[in-house]
Amino acid sequence: MGLFAPWFLAGLIAAGLPLWLHLLRQYRENPQRFSSLMFFERRLQSSTKRRRLQYPMLLALRLALLALLVLAFANPFVRRMERETARRKLTVIAVDRSFSMRYGDNMQRAKAEARRIIGQLNGSDIAEVIALDSRVEALTRPETDRNILISAIDSIQAGDLASSFGELTRALRVIGENAGMRLDVYFISDMQESSMPADFADLRLGANTFLKLHCIGDSGAPNWAVETVSAPTHIYGAGQARVSATIAGWNTPMASRRVSLLLNGKIIASKEVSIPANGRAGIEFLSFEAPYGANRGEIRIEPHDPLPNDDEVPFSIERADPRKVLFLYQGSRSREAFYYKAAMESSTEAGLTIESMFAENAAGADLSKYSFVVLGDDGELDQVLERKLREYVRRGGGLLISIGPSVERAGRVPVTGDRVAGRLDQQSPGFLDGQHPALAGVGRLENVQFFVAGRLSSTPDARVIARFADASPLVLEQRIGEGRVLTFDSTLDNSTSDFCLHPSFLPFVVQTGRFLAGSDDASLNVTTGTPVQLRRGADQATAAEVIGPDGKHELSLAQATKSRDFNLDREGFYEVQRADGKRLLMAVHSDRRESDLRRASDETLALWRNTGSTGQPAQSGQAKQETRPWNLWRYFLFLALLVALVESVFASRYLREGQKAA
Amino acid sequence: MPAELTKRFLDPAVLAEISSLDLVARTVVEGFIAGLHRSPDFGFSQEFAEYRAYTPGDDLRHVDWNVFARTERAYLKRYRGETNTEVMVLLDASASMGFASGAVSKFDYSKFLASALVYLAHLQRDSTGLVVFHDDVADFVRPSGRQGQLMRLLHAIDRARLGKRTNFSKPFFELQQALKRRGITVLISDFFESAENIVRTVEPLRFRGNQLVLFHVLDRGELEPRLPQAALLIDMETDEAIEASPEYARTEYRGRIGAHLDHLRSKAHAAGFEYFFLPTDRPLDEALREYFTVRRHRI
Incomplete structure (x- = not known):
């Protein structure tokens, strides 16, 4: 007792x-x-x-x-002897189908091991097959039918996602709690060290879970891979592209590999690179031409090793003309457009050109051909133009509004309708949300002085991403329909602040411009499992579209109209058309941690096993006597x-x- | 005793509310006398002795005016007690006499009793004295029949205060030395002492021709103590402590104190004493009437 x-x-x-x-x-x-x-x-x-x-x-x-x-x-x-029968346990057969299982015949061996385990089960044993990568997928319900279990095993294919043992543990805890019986888990995997979670506590199994690990593959298997590729996603005008890559080897001797740059399936450049043992080597391809439009690039190393899929990394590169930005200003405030244009066009990466226009003349302008619109300090905006701007934003356009004396006099911010009440004198910047994509890399606006500004009162749907030193809003972000609006509580010239004279003005203009133009969206070159945003709001009026690496449509009709995100789970190129009409060519490659095939240490695996019930899983069909605490x-x-x-x-x-x- | 008769007598609690002992004594004595056929010779020294011719200086109050009317000679009526009876009241003032389970403590009750007796003796023109004692003689009023003796006695009774423990030996020894004439000695006490010891101590008074009357005063709470729960009892005289349970107090204690009363009564009678038991919840006038009735029949 x-x-x-x-x-x-x-x-x-x-x-x-x-x-x-x-x-x-x-x-x-x-x-x-x-x-x-x-x-x-x-x-x-x-x-x-x-x-x-x-x-x-x-x-x-x-x-x-x-x-x-x-x-x-x-x-x-008291500890009481209990007779446990096979009926009271659930056998879970978990098979790793992560990217690393593509190595050699690992997947076939894993399936053979799984079939062997199923063959040893008693006729009355309940078993379930699950597959693991970065998520856990139950391939069967708890079954006694061996044919269903074996069919599920046969259907498993190695994927392109990374495996997560933490995710498996969490899933096993859920299964154990739901089943209410003892779990005998047979986990078949290459037991990569990189699949271990950062915190060992995430590997804590349920009290009634017996884990038996079946290691497949060779811990010391050599593997070379294209580890990283650095390429611009956009080339504007007549510019030329430059691509660099890193070739890495794990458990490898020093070797030489041919590295090729492919563009739209054609090799346009090749180089030999010597890779040190267990080391890395960098390589660059300079000044190559890319045709207009979205191009499918690829860095490939040859000859291939037993894991050929990580010998290639796709990347997306698009050549386009610079996009236009419309700057609307009042007749007397053209200096704002001057400063803004000078800052924007000094950056070659932005790919944006500024067109200035009197606001009085813009009522008949076609706004759809502009990436976004900048509205200089204008408190007396024509109502027709304001409605047009609002509609433009609602359909996915971007708008930057600067606030100066004119808006301050009107007491109302055009388009957003925010109130401007009161006056701020001699302010310096305070908090800036550097995590926000509109201000990423902008810095802290040090030494900038705002001589005078209106006191902006934000609406609940607005997000303050920068504040003055007295905590009054400096920059507000709002979403209207599919579009975005940034409200800057100062002018873009030097009439109310000296911001435009400071170096920080340049990254501010470029980054906010990229944000409003949509260039800030997640990189076009991503790893597997990364979600891509299909729509910003809940607007279901327009459908999104995703075409997978195999050229097939990935979304059902319902998903096309409702889904806000889509997970890019396979390697290759995805053609994505978002709900706002923007087209993206996404290049997806697997997580290169999967290329490191080193196995987790035996001690670590033993510790993981011991977080559950110790001892060996009960043999199939055998009744077992065991002591359990009886409360x-x-x-x-x-x-x-x-x-x-x-x-x-x-x-x-x-x-x-x-x-x-x- | 019938209830309607009991109501005629004075509750001791009522007496306790009367501040003057004089009035208490008068109330008690007149009360019990009123319940009887009036008799001129009712008292301690009630025996008629002789007529004596009046001589100048005699108290005119003692002249028998009936004889004077018939014979035109003044004669004084003399009783036996006037010649050889002296009433001595011994009042126990030990700490145990302070016990009270009701409104009247044993000491108060004993004071009422002593007052009533000296008042009665005064009416009978007896020479009366008082001794207040505990472990020593606390107060002593020499027996006398002179004017003002009653008030002296009553004042002495009134100022009597409780002392410590009872010790019969020492005060009685001194008393024996003081009492030169034979008479009646009244001892008022709770007699928390062995019967043999009490009798042995007071017996010498009897040898001198004294009549000895023991008034045994006890509280009802001493006869039938009520303990709702176990209690630590502390002796009022010795401060000795003892743990007592309700069951013992209910059974064995009552038997033992009852045996003590019987034994003391038996020993007192055997020694030629008069013994009269007085619980403090008994009306004093009614008790005195009973006592004197019994005493008259005995004589």
């Missing part, structure tokens, strides 16, 4: 209470003066002695009641209740006797 909470035994001190009540308290607190004690005899009169004689049962009951309560809280248990607190509590009832009966009887005596 043991106790789950032995510290509750300290409560036995309370047993002294009835002893005190029975033996000490009564007469100690009730002395009486009496004329003479000559007729009392000491030998008979000790109330302590008399009470011991008179109320032993009551005392015993009270002591027992307290002891039982204390024991109940101490949560006692007794309910019985102690029931006994305590019983004793309390008896005690009350005895106590009331003594009370009646006492009253009679009195």
